[in-house]
Amino acid sequence: MSVQRDAFYMARAIQLAKKGRYTTDPNPRVGCVLVRDDAVIGEGWHVQAGQGHAEVEALKNVPDAKGATAYVTLEPCSHQGRTPPCCEALIKAGVSRVVAAMQDPNPQVSGRGLEKLKAAGVEVICGVLQEDAQALNRGFIKRMTQNYPFVRSKLAMSLDGRTAMASGESKWITGAEARADVQRLRAESSAILTGINTVLADDPALNARVDELVLQPVRVVLDTHLNMPANAQMAKLPGRSLILTCSEDQQKRHTLQQAGFEVYQLPGKNGRLDLTAVMDFLGQQQINELLVEAGSVLNGALLDEGLVDEYVIYMAPCILGDQGRGLFKVPGLQQMANKKQLKLRDVRQVGQDLKLTYTPL
Numbered sequence: 001m002s003v004q005r006d007a008f009y010m011a012r013a014i015q016l017a018k019k020g021r022y023t024t025d026p027n028p029r030v031g032c033v034l035v036r037d038d039a040v041i042g043e044g045w046h047v048q049a050g051q052g053h054a055e056v057e058a059l060k061n062v063p064d065a066k067g068a069t070a071y072v073t074l075e076p077c078s079h080q081g082r083t084p085p086c087c088e089a090l091i092k093a094g095v096s097r098v099v100a101a102m103q104d105p106n107p108q109v110s111g112r113g114l115e116k117l118k119a120a121g122v123e124v125i126c127g128v129l130q131e132d133a134q135a136l137n138r139g140f141i142k143r144m145t146q147n148y149p150f151v152r153s154k155l156a157m158s159l160d161g162r163t164a165m166a167s168g169e170s171k172w173i174t175g176a177e178a179r180a181d182v183q184r185l186r187a188e189s190s191a192i193l194t195g196i197n198t199v200l201a202d203d204p205a206l207n208a209r210v211d212e213l214v215l216q217p218v219r220v221v222l223d224t225h226l227n228m229p230a231n232a233q234m235a236k237l238p239g240r241s242l243i244l245t246c247s248e249d250q251q252k253r254h255t256l257q258q259a260g261f262e263v264y265q266l267p268g269k270n271g272r273l274d275l276t277a278v279m280d281f282l283g284q285q286q287i288n289e290l291l292v293e294a295g296s297v298l299n300g301a302l303l304d305e306g307l308v309d310e311y312v313i314y315m316a317p318c319i320l321g322d323q324g325r326g327l328f329k330v331p332g333l334q335q336m337a338n339k340k341q342l343k344l345r346d347v348r349q350v351g352q353d354l355k356l357t358y359t360p361l
Helices: 003-018 054-060 086-093 112-119 130-136 138-146 176-188 196-202 250-259 275-284 296-304
Strands: 031-036 039-045 069-072 097-100 123-126 150-157 191-195 218-222 241-245 262-265 289-292 310-315 342-350 353-360
Touching: 003 031, 003 039, 003 054, 003 069, 003 097, 003 130, 031 054, 039 054, 054 069, 054 086, 086 112, 097 112, 112 123, 130 138, 138 150, 138 289, 150 176, 150 296, 176 289, 176 310, 176 342, 176 353, 191 196, 191 296, 196 218, 250 262, 289 296, 310 342
Parallel strands: 069 097, 097 123, 150 289, 150 310, 191 218, 191 289, 218 241, 241 262
Antiparallel strands: 031 039, 031 069, 310 353, 342 353
């Protein structure tokens, strides 16, 4: 099979993997295409944790896969988890060749699946469309290699860089199309993080409203002193609502737990939650992708500590004036030499707004 044909079928496998972008957490998004005599004989993708992996789904309706090539966006697993090892399923099916986009960063696999296939006489190629496959699972990769989630901060601002009026009024800076795009960002995320001040001001639901099957993100609130109202609307919604705190007030904790919140005490730092400890905790909770929807104080603190991997900023064609609220509160920035530099990765128009994607340098 030529390099071009391998890339062609791998591109299809990546398309299939994207079908699980809202549902696979905490597992990676994986697609598989089975090809024999330059014809597709089977396809599959991983839909949800606990259900069949992509390779198994692709083999399910193929009575005879002998001599086929399996194109998989991630190295076939070699360990017994909730489901049997995929490399063994491929060997048993008699595939003669496996093309993987990338090696699995999971230490339980990490090359062992490919080695098992080779030992069974299967031809193995790894690295086809690797960058595309990595982009699909940035959160899973980061959690497996660094024990932290991939952190994306979503912000909306006016042309003059304001997120709200001086009074705090902010609905709506951006248009309906941009707000719908944010719902897709939420749906792709394992968890949504905000601060207690945002909750007290807006009582947000922090759920994903999309017209597709979605595994709702975990809701996470940083609440140093346990000021969360027990009747906040997120406590009434299905799924998990977490409060991370430094407070030792057992009465408040009990009241919030009775209301439906999970409350966890984490280390503090300079009178607030230690944000590094927060990320470590969320990694332990198997959070792959974390979406930050917060005000200038939390965003400034995350920026200052270098904990954000990507910024998605929606810029609306309006002016809020110099009394409006800014994006980041970073008191330590006094000189131009200390400015925080970002790199523009993508720009596109969403309705009347611009969607700007940046990464730290």
